[in-house]
Amino acid sequence: MVRTLKFLGVLLLGLVGPGLVAQQSPTQAQQPVTRSAADPEVVAKGAALAAIGNCNTCHTAEGGKTLAGGRPLTTPFGTVYSTNLTPDPDTGIGRWSLSEFRRAMHEGIGRDGRELYPAFPYDHYTHVTNEDLGAIFAYLTSREALRTGIPENRMIVPRPFVAVWKSLYFKPGTLPQDPTHDAQWNRGRYLAEGLAHCGACHTPRNALGAEEADRALAGGRIEGWSAPALNAQSPAPRPWSADDLTTYLRTGFDAQHGVAAGAMAAVTQNLATVPEADVRAIAVYVVSQMPASRAADSGGASGTSQPGSAPFAEDAVPDSLAATATPGDGAAIYKSACAGCHERALRGLPLALSTSVTDTTSANLIRITFDGVAPREGSAGGIMPGFAGALTNRQMTALAGYLRSEVGHAPPWSDVEREIAKAREETKAKKAS
Amino acid sequence: MITLKVNGQSHAVDADPATPLLYVLRDHLQLNGAKYGCGLGQCGACMVLVDGEPVFSCITPILVVQERAVRTLEGLGTAERPGPVQQAFIDEQAAQCGYCIPGMIVRAQALLEKNPAPTDDEIRAALNTNLCRCGTHMRILRAVRRAAQGFKASGGKS
Numbered sequence: 001m002v003r004t005l006k007f008l009g010v011l012l013l014g015l016v017g018p019g020l021v022a023q024q025s026p027t028q029a030q031q032p033v034t035r036s037a038a039d040p041e042v043v044a045k046g047a048a049l050a051a052i053g054n055c056n057t058c059h060t061a062e063g064g065k066t067l068a069g070g071r072p073l074t075t076p077f078g079t080v081y082s083t084n085l086t087p088d089p090d091t092g093i094g095r096w097s098l099s100e101f102r103r104a105m106h107e108g109i110g111r112d113g114r115e116l117y118p119a120f121p122y123d124h125y126t127h128v129t130n131e132d133l134g135a136i137f138a139y140l141t142s143r144e145a146l147r148t149g150i151p152e153n154r155m156i157v158p159r160p161f162v163a164v165w166k167s168l169y170f171k172p173g174t175l176p177q178d179p180t181h182d183a184q185w186n187r188g189r190y191l192a193e194g195l196a197h198c199g200a201c202h203t204p205r206n207a208l209g210a211e212e213a214d215r216a217l218a219g220g221r222i223e224g225w226s227a228p229a230l231n232a233q234s235p236a237p238r239p240w241s242a243d244d245l246t247t248y249l250r251t252g253f254d255a256q257h258g259v260a261a262g263a264m265a266a267v268t269q270n271l272a273t274v275p276e277a278d279v280r281a282i283a284v285y286v287v288s289q290m291p292a293s294r295a296a297d298s299g300g301a302s303g304t305s306q307p308g309s310a311p312f313a314e315d316a317v318p319d320s321l322a323a324t325a326t327p328g329d330g331a332a333i334y335k336s337a338c339a340g341c342h343e344r345a346l347r348g349l350p351l352a353l354s355t356s357v358t359d360t361t362s363a364n365l366i367r368i369t370f371d372g373v374a375p376r377e378g379s380a381g382g383i384m385p386g387f388a389g390a391l392t393n394r395q396m397t398a399l400a401g402y403l404r405s406e407v408g409h410a411p412p413w414s415d416v417e418r419e420i421a422k423a424r425e426e427t428k429a430k431k432a433s
Numbered sequence: 434m435i436t437l438k439v440n441g442q443s444h445a446v447d448a449d450p451a452t453p454l455l456y457v458l459r460d461h462l463q464l465n466g467a468k469y470g471c472g473l474g475q476c477g478a479c480m481v482l483v484d485g486e487p488v489f490s491c492i493t494p495i496l497v498v499q500e501r502a503v504r505t506l507e508g509l510g511t512a513e514r515p516g517p518v519q520q521a522f523i524d525e526q527a528a529q530c531g532y533c534i535p536g537m538i539v540r541a542q543a544l545l546e547k548n549p550a551p552t553d554d555e556i557r558a559a560l561n562t563n564l565c566r567c568g569t570h571m572r573i574l575r576a577v578r579r580a581a582q583g584f585k586a587s588g589g590k591s
Contacts, residue, residue, distance in 0.1 A: 063554070321450040323434075327497050336451035336494035341473075372474075374562075385474030385562075389486030390493040392501070 038138035046139025049132050051270040052278060053125070053195040057263070058082045068092075068146040073119045076209060078155035080119045088145040101137045102130060107172060108162070115162035117155065118170070118209065126172045127194035169210035181288075187278070188285025196282060201227035201263060217289055219360060224426050225262030226363040228355050234290040235358040237408070245283035250276065252381055258349040258356075259373050259382035261364065269376055328394055330402025337387065338399075348384075357408035362400050362416045366423050369396065388427060393420050435499050439464065440508030446495065454498055455479045455490035458505060466506030466535045470564075477563030480536035481505045487543040506535040509542055517583035518542050518576075525576040529567035536563050541577045545584045551577075 050056070059082045061070035069084035069092075084092040093101065100111045108122035109115065116122065128136075175193060177186050192198045201222040203211040212218070219229035228235050238256050240248075248254035252268035260268040271279050325332035341348035351357055356364035370388035375381025391399065400416045434445045437454075439462060446461050458464045458481070467490050470478030474489035481490045482504040510516030515523060518538050528534045537560060544551055544559040551559070556577045565573065 321494075321496065323450065325450045325496055327499055332450065332496055333494075336496050337492065340492075383475060385489050385492060387493075389483055389488040390497055392497070395497055 035141055038142050042135050042138045043142045044139075046135035046137070046142075048274045048278070049136050049195060050139055051273045052191055052282075053136070053197070054267055054270050055085060055136075056270065057266040058119075059085045065146050065148070067140070067143065068148045070148055070150050072151075075117075075119055075155075077117075077157045078153065080117050080153045080155055081150050084146065084148045084150060085140050086143050086146040087141045088147045091148050091150065092145060093140060094145055096141075098134060098137050102133050105133055108166065108170065115159045115166070117153070117157075117159070117162060118165065121197040121200045123170055123211065124194055124197035124200060126170075127175045127190065129174065132195070165208060165210065169208070169213075184281050184284050185288060188281035188283070191278060192282045192285050196267075198230065198282075198286065202230050217286075221361075221363070222263045224363065224422060225264075225367060226356075226359050226361045227263070228359050228364075230286050231289045232291050235360065236290075236355045237353050237358050239292060240283075240287050240290055242280065242283045242287045245287055246276070246280045249279050249283060250274075252375075255349075256353060258354050259384075261368055261373055265376070269379075327392075328398050330398035330400070331406065333391070333395055333399045334402055337390070341384070351403060351407050357403050358410055362404070362413040362419045363422075365400055365403065366396060366416070366419045369399065370423050370427065388424075393417070393424075396420050435495050437462075437495060437499060437503060438501065439503045440505060441502075448495060450496035451494050453491050454481065454488075454493045454495050454503070457495050458490060458503075464505050464507050467539075468532055468535055470532070470536075475562075475564075476533070477536040477540060478533050480539040480563065482508075482539060482543055485543065485546060487540050504539075506539060509538065516542075517587050518545065518580040521580035521583055522573075522576040525572050525579055527569055527572040527576040529569050533563060533565040533567075534573075537565070537573055541580055544577070545581055549584055550581060553578075 056066050058071055058073060059067050059069050061068070061082075064070055065086075067085040069082045071082045072079045073082060086092040087094040089095050096111055103109050104111070104116060104120075105122060105125040105128060107126070108118065108120065175190060178189065181189075199211050199216055201220050202217050204215050204218055204220050206212050217230040218233055219235075220227045234240070236257060240257065244254045244256050248257060248260065249268055249271045251272065252260040252265060271282075321332050321336055325336075327333075338351070342351050354365075356368055359365075368384070369391070370386055372386030373382050373384040375383060397416050397420065401412060404410055404413055434447055435450060437444050437446055437457065439458070444462055446457055448457055448461060455467055455469060458467055459469070467481050468478040469491060470476035472491050474492040477489070479489055479491040480487050482488070482502075483493070483498050484501050485504075488498075506519075510519045518541050522528065522534060522538055527537075540560055540563050541556075544556065548555060553574070556574060560573065560577070
């Protein structure tokens, strides 16, 4: 009810809004801008910054050319298609000037003066310095121009409402340095809160799709996956260290925490190409938001056992099952289908270390169990076969229940059936598309 | 005893419930179509259908498939009367050493039962996790395309 009222309020505001908010001026140049060849060093710096910004993930269509746009981003307010960031004059940014690019990144306004939907995370990019934006622009405009047709957006919210949304939630401007922290931490904060836009997934959003400012990094959802909390509520069974997180961010895997899956896989593929010092700075900043130790945390997700330290005695798991084991017995499913890799062979992650078992939602555990984990085409990385066909919904429910209570030592999830149904639906939709 | 329903027949099997389905198919039921490749669910040579879904039988304990419909390569046709997918693989001579082919056929069967007219991209995506080391990929793709035709003609019956 409160949500509905708030939504109605904003709709009303929106009706009067366009009259009150001056339309931003479109800019003049109609000819492609001729650019002098950019300094290769600046271009290289821009490439690294664009990788930190994860631009290519949204601005590349499935099976499409890198940064040529056209990927559908589904939001509760409709579908918005990412734009072409290559320097094609008609379909890309070939006619854009640096100041227009800056205005888009800092203020969320398109070249034609229209409001940009905040699926484009300018609420984070607004923190990026002009110098860094210059480098990113130099990188983008140095690439091959690709002509693409981008489908029309299918948004239920007209663009002028975005101005109202901005007046409520958008705080433009750079982040001041925090003198109580060192340069590395400040660099990490600048990157994490700005270009890397961690909060776009890891911060919960309100009914109008804005990040909840007072719950920064408290955990969110992205494409069906959970983006776990990175603040004091981090569900990681073993607290992250800056070293662990640097390794994870640069390789997509850390032996104490597991593999980057879902939308995070692409983030780590990008960060693999970035100077290590920047990734480490991000890790230092993010880890500073998390609890240093869960020792003081009584009960809750961490339970009483020491996470990670010999989670299973070698003989705690028999190689065979009692003949009376039933197909709906979560412990028996775990022992017969999972334990072989997760406890013995092949450096499978002990599930007592897995955030997907201690997270607030069962979403990630179910998606990983169903679909497995695969490295990017042509590259090395963690691998796990999916069990979507092998396990019935009832068996998945039993397995999730077992892992949650016996391995995660956490209170039962209430969303298991719902998440199973969603995961099955998504798989079907993916196959049909 | 665990009851398995394989290719429409019920079998009471005396095996540990943790035993991989592949071992029981080959060692107890003498159904040798599914092959042991990697034993880790990564190559697809062991693929069978469980309730119509492709499953790596080498990592699937019989515990979880009892009373469910298991179909193996042998369930898709016989040497005398091959099913449409099998016939297409024969017609295209898609096998070299042939070790991966049962898994390829089973995966293609699963695809065509859901999507009788797949695009090339859909065929490639479906077979992506089935590995072939001889390199008959182009023939395998042709066989699946041909199978789609045969599949339509036979109304999907194998």
